[in-house]
Amino acid sequence: MMSCRARRRFIPLVLCLACLACLASLACPDSRARAGSDGYSLGMSAAFTGPSDGLGVELYRGSMAYFTFVNEHGGVNGRTVSIRILDDGYQPGPAIDNTMRFLEGDEPLCLFSYVGTPTVTRVLPLLKGYGGRRKLLFFPFSGAEPQREPPYDRFVFNLRASYRQELAGLVDRFLALNRKRLAVFYQADAFGRSGWDGAHRALKSHGYALVGEATYRRGARFAESMKRQVEILMRANPDAVLSIGSYAACAALIRDARDMGLNVPIANVSFVGSEKLLSLLLAAERENGRDYTFNLVNSQVVPSYEDLSLPAVREYRELMDRYAPNAPAMAAREYAPVRYSFTSFEGFLNAKAMVRILEAYAASLTPGLGAAAESLTEADIGIDVPLRFGPDRHQGLDRVYFTTVRDGRFVPMDERQWRAWQR
Structure with a gap:
């Protein structure tokens, strides 16, 4: 298997052969190489400690229920999906530090499921470029406007309504x-x-x-x-x-x-x-x-997890019961996971949507992760409402319950x- 250093030397050769669409991609030009042959790594900074820890923990648990299922069934194009988590305690300063860590060294393919407006709004400038690197942020747990408006809307894909x-x-x-x-x-x-x-x-x-x-x-x-x-x-x-x-x-x-x-x-x-x-x-x-x-x-911003008429709800409840994802080790020792919640169901849907994007990314000749997301113009994720993205639409859902x-x-x-x- 090619070493990290060798991959970095190989990247310029790949870029020289890439088409113009690659250069125009929303994703970091070397994001496909950094996905690695072993798997796709997603970077998540969230509140895993402090008075809002339940948001980060449950969002993570819901995502892991689905990713675990996907990995057990061969992953995405043979690659597993994992989340690298860092705690920010729902504070902007640590969220900035965590994002810089994700953008340095052998960083994740993209950023995923950040929690909170005060944290997300402060890291948006880093998405445009830090140390020569750019990253897309998928599905932050925030309905605020800054990531939905220029100049940052190009770098963020939202699942939820605002x-x-x-x-x-x-x-x-x-x-x-x-x-x-x-x-x-x-x-x-x-x-x-x-x-x-x-x-x-x-x-x-x-x-x-x-x-x-x-x-x-x-x-x-x-x-x-x-x-x-x-x-x-x-x-x-x-x-x-x-x-x-x-x-x-x-x-x-x-x-x-x-x-x-x-x-x-x-x-x-x-x-x-x-x-x-x-x-x-x-x-x-x-x-x-x-x-x-x-x-x-x-x-x-997601349907009720009590609505068993929806395929995604039935799947969510089954997988949450089957895997019962643990809270991260950094969470408080006395933290009691919630069996079902709107937060973990949103995390579950985030993961479902992310897998659909990774599938399109793996199958596409265009190496842009953003282009793969924008190709999902009418995706069914099992909630009776289609997921709609596009070049001028980076918010997948609009319904409020x-x-x-x-x-x-x-x-x-x-x-x-x-x-x-x-x-």
């Missing part, structure tokens, strides 16, 4: 129920501001404005008090609260809001991590003897449940 789409869906629903006084609770960083902007735009399109807003600092834990934020929101007398944050902070807000008598609907966007949020609220219910799970709605809590779990929300909030 936060603007999630917030527009929630705003439209509440306005239809005559709940027009909407306030926001959001994380004071790029993620929270992206959500705030989505809510502001959606309301403005209907001639309304936010009636109040309260913020918190990234990294807040469930044990922290959100009473000051609740007081701010209560002064605005909202008909509903739009919550853009991580699960620990959002659960703390819900707990304190209900304790203080703010009982209007509270809506969280998909990033919150529904199952982790719910586990904190249920634990607080047992401790305090109060109901903290009423009048909740969470928007989602809504869920609420019933019998201790998040389930799809029906029209009757929406109408119960009619004013």
